[in-house]
Amino acid sequence: MGGKVTVVGAGFYGSTTALRLAEYDVFDTVVLTDIVEGKPEGLALDMNQSRSIEGFETKIIGVTTTAEGAGYEATANSDVVVITAGLPRKPGMSRMDLIGVNAGIVRGVAENIAKHSPKAVIIVVSNPLDEMTSLAQIATGFPKNRVMGQAGMLDTARFTNFVAEKLAVKVGAVKTLTLGSHGDTMVPVPSRCTVNGKALSELLSQTEIDELVDRTRNGGAEVVALLKTGSAYYAPSAAAARMAKAVIEDSGAVMPVCAWVDGEYGISGVYLGVEAEIGRNGVKKVVESALTQTEVAALKAAAEAVRAKQADVQTL
Numbered sequence: 001m002g003g004k005v006t007v008v009g010a011g012f013y014g015s016t017t018a019l020r021l022a023e024y025d026v027f028d029t030v031v032l033t034d035i036v037e038g039k040p041e042g043l044a045l046d047m048n049q050s051r052s053i054e055g056f057e058t059k060i061i062g063v064t065t066t067a068e069g070a071g072y073e074a075t076a077n078s079d080v081v082v083i084t085a086g087l088p089r090k091p092g093m094s095r096m097d098l099i100g101v102n103a104g105i106v107r108g109v110a111e112n113i114a115k116h117s118p119k120a121v122i123i124v125v126s127n128p129l130d131e132m133t134s135l136a137q138i139a140t141g142f143p144k145n146r147v148m149g150q151a152g153m154l155d156t157a158r159f160t161n162f163v164a165e166k167l168a169v170k171v172g173a174v175k176t177l178t179l180g181s182h183g184d185t186m187v188p189v190p191s192r193c194t195v196n197g198k199a200l201s202e203l204l205s206q207t208e209i210d211e212l213v214d215r216t217r218n219g220g221a222e223v224v225a226l227l228k229t230g231s232a233y234y235a236p237s238a239a240a241a242r243m244a245k246a247v248i249e250d251s252g253a254v255m256p257v258c259a260w261v262d263g264e265y266g267i268s269g270v271y272l273g274v275e276a277e278i279g280r281n282g283v284k285k286v287v288e289s290a291l292t293q294t295e296v297a298a299l300k301a302a303a304e305a306v307r308a309k310q311a312d313v314q315t316l
Contacts, residue, residue, distance in 0.1 A: 006075040009084035010034035012233040020241035025056040033065045069112045078117040080244045086126035088231040095128040103316035106132045110139035121282040124149045129182040133258045134271045134310040144260035146282040151182030152256025152273040153239035158219040162212045179273045180302030187298040188213045250280040259283045267303045
């Protein structure tokens with residue numbers, strides 16, 4: 001036990017992430033913040049009352065904050081900060097539709113975090129993901145390894161689930177990988193997808209694999225369309241919480257995350273979904289795996305698409 005994690009934003013995503021982190025029982029304190037007065041305090045009170053039932057000691061603290069920075073003292077000296085603040089998608093909206101409004105929110109949050117927790121590792125989950133991760137790094141001025149985004153873990157989890165359901169096997173038997181950006185330029189890596197060690201391509205036709213890839217790419221939109229209000233949070237919060245756990249435990253776990261790429265795969269100077277070793281200082285290193293030429297070409301295309309948007313973000 002030890003350390004402190006702050007989750008900014010007490011919507012469904014943030015509150016679920018805070019509870020998952022508390023239930024791991026690896027942090028002393030989880031701080032949950034929101035601009036809606038009383039909401040984080042109420043949720044924290046409720047969560048703390050579950051501790052004896054679930055058997056965890058981590059204390060949850062809820063605090064109302066303002067855009068001007070009031071309330072952020074409670075987050076001081078956090079080891080890890082998960083930024084979920086921002087508007088969720090509505091049916092028919094793309095992640096990019098959120099860029100203008102969420103940029104302002106994420107920039108403000110990042111500046112307040114940098115002021116109170118100058119040594120924190122930041123995990124961004126606000127959409128559009130790749131662009132908001134880049135913006136958070138610019139706004140904090142933190143070293144790039146200490147700011148990363150959650151996307152690949154979620155896309156991989158969705159892909160794995162779809163494959164397991166299609167083949168009626170246990171999810172534990174399936175290994176998948178997705179790289180690139182979160183959204184239209186997601187790059188599935190079929191060469192790294194296996195079921196009980198067997199290549200996915202031996203078990204499903206190319207058409208079937210393409211259908212599952214497409215469903216994965218639109219995984220968030222599928223949930224949004226069904227919910228009608230709000231977006232996915234159970235799988236996304238699991239992904240963000242696991243990343244935060246890997247940081248505080250300095251585990252060195254290799255996870256697909258949105259990380260700063262500087263030379264790997266012949267790509268430089270952009271935040272992109274890649275595999276990375278995660279530890280106490282965030283991204284220890286980007287792990288370059290053997291990809292096919294087609295996969296590398298798709299990854300480079302994703303990098304260029306994201307690069308153009310990330311350039312726009314600096315002025316937002």
